[in-house]
Amino acid sequence: MNGIFIMPEFDVIRSDARCTVCRVCERQCANGVHAFLEEKGLMVSDETKCVNCQRCVSFCPTHALKIVENPNRLRENANWDRDTIREIYKQANSGGVLLSSMGNPKPLPVYWDKILINASQVTNPPIDPLREPMETRVFLGKKPEKVSRGADGALITTLPPQIELSMPVLFSAMSYGSISYNAHAALAEAAARLGILYNTGEGGLHEDFYPYGSNTIVQVASGRFGVHEKYLETGAAIEIKMGQGAKPGIGGHLPGPKIVGDVSRTRMIPEGTDAISPAPHHDIYSIEDLRQLVYSLKEATRYKKPVIVKVAAVHNIAAIASGVARSGADIIAIDGFRGGTGAAPTRIRDNVGIPIELALAAVDQRLRDEGIRGNVSLIVGGSVRSAADVVKALALGADACYVATAALLALGCHLCRTCQSGKCNWGIATQEPALVKRLNPAQGSERLVNLMNAWRHEIMELMGGMGINSVEALRGNRLMLRGVGLTQKELEILGISHAGE
Amino acid sequence: MKQIDAKELDFRTLNERLRQATDDIEILNCCGQRFIGAGLSDRKILIRGTPGNALGAYLNGASLTVGGNVQDAVGDTMNAGKITVHGNIGDAAGYAMRGGTILVKGNAGYRAGIHMKAYQDKVPQMVIGGRAGSFLGEYQAGGVIVVLGLGEKQSRIVGNFPCTGMHGGKMFLRAACEDIAFPQQVTARRATDEDLREIQNILLEFCAVFSYDIAAILDAPFTVITPDTSNPYRQMYVVN
Numbered sequence: 001m002n003g004i005f006i007m008p009e010f011d012v013i014r015s016d017a018r019c020t021v022c023r024v025c026e027r028q029c030a031n032g033v034h035a036f037l038e039e040k041g042l043m044v045s046d047e048t049k050c051v052n053c054q055r056c057v058s059f060c061p062t063h064a065l066k067i068v069e070n071p072n073r074l075r076e077n078a079n080w081d082r083d084t085i086r087e088i089y090k091q092a093n094s095g096g097v098l099l100s101s102m103g104n105p106k107p108l109p110v111y112w113d114k115i116l117i118n119a120s121q122v123t124n125p126p127i128d129p130l131r132e133p134m135e136t137r138v139f140l141g142k143k144p145e146k147v148s149r150g151a152d153g154a155l156i157t158t159l160p161p162q163i164e165l166s167m168p169v170l171f172s173a174m175s176y177g178s179i180s181y182n183a184h185a186a187l188a189e190a191a192a193r194l195g196i197l198y199n200t201g202e203g204g205l206h207e208d209f210y211p212y213g214s215n216t217i218v219q220v221a222s223g224r225f226g227v228h229e230k231y232l233e234t235g236a237a238i239e240i241k242m243g244q245g246a247k248p249g250i251g252g253h254l255p256g257p258k259i260v261g262d263v264s265r266t267r268m269i270p271e272g273t274d275a276i277s278p279a280p281h282h283d284i285y286s287i288e289d290l291r292q293l294v295y296s297l298k299e300a301t302r303y304k305k306p307v308i309v310k311v312a313a314v315h316n317i318a319a320i321a322s323g324v325a326r327s328g329a330d331i332i333a334i335d336g337f338r339g340g341t342g343a344a345p346t347r348i349r350d351n352v353g354i355p356i357e358l359a360l361a362a363v364d365q366r367l368r369d370e371g372i373r374g375n376v377s378l379i380v381g382g383s384v385r386s387a388a389d390v391v392k393a394l395a396l397g398a399d400a401c402y403v404a405t406a407a408l409l410a411l412g413c414h415l416c417r418t419c420q421s422g423k424c425n426w427g428i429a430t431q432e433p434a435l436v437k438r439l440n441p442a443q444g445s446e447r448l449v450n451l452m453n454a455w456r457h458e459i460m461e462l463m464g465g466m467g468i469n470s471v472e473a474l475r476g477n478r479l480m481l482r483g484v485g486l487t488q489k490e491l492e493i494l495g496i497s498h499a500g501e
Numbered sequence: 502m503k504q505i506d507a508k509e510l511d512f513r514t515l516n517e518r519l520r521q522a523t524d525d526i527e528i529l530n531c532c533g534q535r536f537i538g539a540g541l542s543d544r545k546i547l548i549r550g551t552p553g554n555a556l557g558a559y560l561n562g563a564s565l566t567v568g569g570n571v572q573d574a575v576g577d578t579m580n581a582g583k584i585t586v587h588g589n590i591g592d593a594a595g596y597a598m599r600g601g602t603i604l605v606k607g608n609a610g611y612r613a614g615i616h617m618k619a620y621q622d623k624v625p626q627m628v629i630g631g632r633a634g635s636f637l638g639e640y641q642a643g644g645v646i647v648v649l650g651l652g653e654k655q656s657r658i659v660g661n662f663p664c665t666g667m668h669g670g671k672m673f674l675r676a677a678c679e680d681i682a683f684p685q686q687v688t689a690r691r692a693t694d695e696d697l698r699e700i701q702n703i704l705l706e707f708c709a710v711f712s713y714d715i716a717a718i719l720d721a722p723f724t725v726i727t728p729d730t731s732n733p734y735r736q737m738y739v740v741n
Contacts, residue, residue, distance in 0.1 A: 087741060096739030220578075223616065224597035228580045229540045229561040256732040268599055268620040269642060273669055273731035278640055282615050283574050283593045292535065296558040296577065299516055300540035346741045420740055 003093035006086055008047035011070045012056075018064035019043055025056035025065060030423040030435055053416035055425035087346070098346035101419035101429070103246060103338040103383055103405060106350050110338075111357035111490075112389045116499055118480040120467040127469050129460035135470035136167040136456055138400055140237075140377040141306045141330045160330060161306045163237050166195030167456045168394060168471050171448075172335075172381045172402030173219050173239065173310070175201030177254045177263045177275070178342030178419070179408075180436040181208075183428045186411055186444030188212040193445065194452050199402075200226075202241055202277060203254070204266040210234050217308065220297065222251060223277035225267040229300065237331070238297050239308040240290070242281070245339025245382040248312030248353045251279040252343070258422055258431055287323035294328040306330035313337060313359030313382065314352075318366035325367055325375045333402060334359055336382025340405045342429055343420035356382040357396065361494045364397025364476060387458030396494065397476040410451040411444045507531045507550065519546065528552075533572070538565050541582075554591070557584045560601060573610070576603050579625070585710055589631070598625045598644070602703070606711045609633040609648075611660070617670060619643025626700075628707045635660030641728075642669040647700055649675045649707075649718060656680060667728045673700055678724040686733050692723035 012033060021043055026034040031049040034056060036042075052067045074085060087098055120126040127134070141162035148156045171187050184198075184206065191198040192215045199217040200209075204226015209216065218235030220227050232238055243249065254263075254275040264271040284290050294307050309324045310333035311317070317334065324332050336356025341349065360380045367373040380393050381402025390401045409415070412426040419429035427439030459471075468474050482499040483491050491498055503522060507515050508530040515534045519526060519541070528537070531550030538546055538556065541563035548556075548567045557565050558577040570588035579598040589607035597616045600623035608631035615636065617625055625644035633648045637659045650658030658676050664687045673692060674681075683689045697719065708715045 090739050090741060094739040097737055098741040099738040100741045224578045224618075227559070227578050227597070228599070229542065229559055232540070232559065253734055255734075269618055270620070270669070270731075273642060274734060276616075276640055276642070276666065276668065276734075278616065278666075282612055282639070283577065283596055292554055292574070295512075296536050296539055296555045296574075299512075299536040300559045302520070303513075345738075418740070420738075 004089045006048075006089050006093075007072055008050065008070050009086075010047060010050045010052045011068050011072075012045035012047050012050055013066040013068055014043060014045065015064045016042070018062040020062055020064075022061060024059050024061065028055045028059045028425060030425050030430075030432070031421075051416045051418040051421070052414075053418070053425045054414045099343055099420050100346040100349050100417065101341060101343055102415060102417040103340045104350050105417065108337075109355065110383075111355055111486075111494070112385070112392055114484050114486050114490075115357070115392050115494070115496065116482050116484060117388065117391060117395070117462060117466065118482070119465040124467045126467050127464040129457070129464045132464070132469060134460040134463060135472070136459060138165050138168045138471050139163070140165065140379070140399055142376065143374040145374055161237075161304055163197060163306055164195075165197065165400060167452065167459065168398075168400040169384075169390060169403055169452060169455065170196055170217070170379065170400055171198035171407050172333075172339075172404040173199040173201040173217070173241065174342070174404055174408075175203030175219075175225075175254075176206055176266050177201075177203040177258055177431070179428055180424075180430055180439065181206065181262060182436050182439040182441045182444065183408075183411055184209060185441035186439065186448060187407065188215065189441060189445035190448035190452070191215040193449050196452070197236060199239060200235075202252075203263065203275075204268060205231055205234060206262060206266045219310075220293075221277050222279070222281045223275060225269065225275055225277075228268070232297065232301050232305075235305065237306045237308055238301065239310050239333065240281075240293055240297070240329075241310045242284070242290075243310065243312035243314075243335065244341065244344075245312045245335030245337050245353055245356070246341035247344040247348045248314050248337075249279060250345065250348055251277040253277060260431060263431060287327050290324065290329075291327040298328070308333050308379070310335060312339075313354045313356050315354065317354070317359045318362040321363040322366055322370055322372070325372050329376060331377045331379060331399075332363070333379040333381065334363060335402070336380070338383035339381055340383075340408070341419075356380050356384075357392075358490075358493050360393060360396050360398055361478075365495055368397075368476075387455040387462065390455065391459055391462045391474070392481060394471060394474045395477050395480045396496075397478075399475060406451070407448055410447045411439060502527050502545075502547070504529055507534055510534065512536055512553065538563055557582070560584065562601075570607070576601070579603075581623070587711070590629075592634070595625065595627050598627075599623055600625050602706075603627040604630075604707055604710055606630045609637075612636045612639055614638045614641060614644070614646040614672075616640040616642060617644040617646065619670060626703050628703055630707070630711060630713075632658045633660065633663075635662055636665060637663040638667055638670075638672050638726075639664075640666040640668070641672065644670045645673070645700060645703070646670070647673045647675075647703065651675075651713065651718070664726055664728075666733070667726070668731050668733050669728060671699070672726040673697075674724045674726070675718070675721050676724060677722045683726060686730060687726050687728050689724050689726045692725040696725045697723060 139162040142160040187198040202221035213234035221241040308331040309329040337353030377399040384401040424430040481496040512534040525545040527547045533553040535553035540559040542561040555574045560579040560582040562581045566585040573591035581600045592610035611634040628647040
């Protein structure tokens with residue numbers, strides 16, 4: 001035997017009593033799990049190929065299918081758990097670096113779930129958002145330090161460039177290449193309808209989406225793919241990607257086989273060649289160098305657009321953010337260690353970076369202490385899962401949240417975490433035309449709009465409950481938060497009291 | 502040609518004036534102003550003095566000529582156009598440039614041509630008349646980099662670690678390069694006449710601009726370096 005047999009993670013349970021041999025499952029599975037056995041007139045499955053994406057389960061007209069965890073188990077061992085052993089087998093068989101997708105799935109603390117939100121009782125009436133006006137609009141960008149007046153005494157009202165959002169949420173960066181044309185189409189259309197922004201990621205902007213420019217953040221990463229004058233000119237804001245929460249400190253590469261057709265055209269590189277984004281920007285080794293890139297982008301776009309600098313949440317994030325806030329950047333985006341990815345080395349994704357909740361609290365506090373909080377707006381991402389997470393993030397000091405995994409779920413993602421295969425059965429993380437067309441952009445954008453409208457209502461209800469009628473009054477209002485089951489140190493970093501205090 | 506005296510102008514003011522101008526421009530007394538010509542798509546700009554970092558960043562068709570030296574990051578993410586430098590250039594020249602031409606009479610610093618690309622009919626070209634620093638053509642993904650080493654007494658006309666991560670494009674070094682260690686994923690070989698024909702036009706242009714004799718330049722061995730694969734990391738991963 002050359003390789004060690006790796007037992008399948010899942011078991012495909014098919015009820016033969018219900019199965020009508022319609023072969024839908026076979027047609028729906030790009031991984032080739034299901035097959036028709038002619039001689040017996042039966043459907044059979046090859047579980048070794050199953051990624052538990054639930055496509056066949058969702059499409060089986062007689063509900064004959066279930067995907068369950070494989071009951072076949074190695075001997076129980078609290079130290080050497082199943083995944084650890086499987087990973088060793090895979091590496092021993094291949095010599096490869098383990099590659100995973102989507103956010104860190106490990107049972108590490110989720111601080112959002114240990115923070116509770118206040119509500120008004122008796123002394124300060126709550127507000128009913130169905131009756132009272134509530135402001136969820138936010139403006140991202142540098143805010144002036146003071147009110148200034150001209151020689152004639154009139155207020156000077158020229159502001160640095162701002163982006164306006166109808167609610168404090170944006171769709172975060174996902175490149176065309178890592179996700180499909182139809183996924184981008186759905187995000188762009190939903191952002192336009194919602195009055196928010198989506199983000200091209202580092203793969204350039206497809207020509208069809210230029211009309212959505214005023215709802216688009218264009219990204220500039222170390223590979224500079226698809227970055228040219230018209231691209232910069234088209235976006236409502238420009239984001240410099242320094243890091244990503246799922247893989248801080250490393251670059252990325254989209255393998256050659258995915259650089260085909262439109263993806264190649266949009267990235268502006270030849271078909272079939274690897275799209276390599278080096279880990280660092282090789283012209284940025286300091287805050288001064290970052291300032292140079294920020295200003296070169298501002299010069300190229302005539303100071304009309306805010307520049308966002310996106311960094312991963314890492315140990316010294318407060319000091320880093322303080323530097324970035326002095327680099328001329330208008331907005332800092334911080335991506336926590338649970339942020340998603342189309343592909344990242346498993347060890348990096350699961351072990352590098354820090355939780356966004358702690359990073360956000362530390363950064364907001366540091367910028368306030370240094371009197372430069374108004375220099376920048378803060379966007380945070382890295383597993384913001386619900387309206388409650390958004391409200392908690394705002395109260396911890398964020399101006400807005402980046403949301404990607406939740407948006408993909410709205411598009412039909414079932415979090416099977418195998419984006420890196422390029423065979424997404426839901427038409428999201430794939431470039432195969434037959435799979436891409438499974439995602440209908442019109443229906444996808446409709447579901448995104450539904451999700452965000454629901455979140456907006458929930459944000460208003462949560463704010464109203466606190467007696468707060470605008471996002472502006474919630475931002476950095478940590479008195480509205482209490483911790484449960486947190487240590488003194490954790491409470492100190494989060495800048496909140498324990499429940500009961 | 503209109504003149505702008507850059508003396509004591511900050512970069513923002515200078516660049517705003519450049520954008521507003523409709524004629525070709527000569528900048529006098531340039532002293533370290535950054536981002537000159539950023540994103541410009543037409544006009545010729547002649548610069549007297551020393552421009553600062555990121556000269557011609559995102560350049561989109563304009564033509565910039567510098568009488569003396571330039572600093573770092575010239576032609577960052579350049580899309581089209583031409584940058585001609587009669588002196589030396591600093592580090593990271595032509596970072597991710599996708600099109601256009603950079604001609605340098607003198608030497609280049611570290612990381613010249615890093616992540617240079619190519620796209621459809623766009624094939625960026627960079628010719629360095631003197632020598633280039635370390636990490637020349639790092640991550641090169643397309644385009645053509647030529648280093649001539651003119652007037653160099655030493656045989657090594659590039660620094661250490663050229664072509665690290667190279668996965669596209671071509672590099673021509675006017676030297677036998679026997680003492681240069683190239684990474685494993687590239688092939689370095691003596692350039693044939695056919696290879697040299699590929700860079701003939703750009704060399705003729707270089708000679709015309711800087712008054713060199715093409716015959717003298719070609720009267721030396723050239724080494725051509727190409728990557729073995731455009732997918733250098735294909736075998737590196739296992740799906741988890």
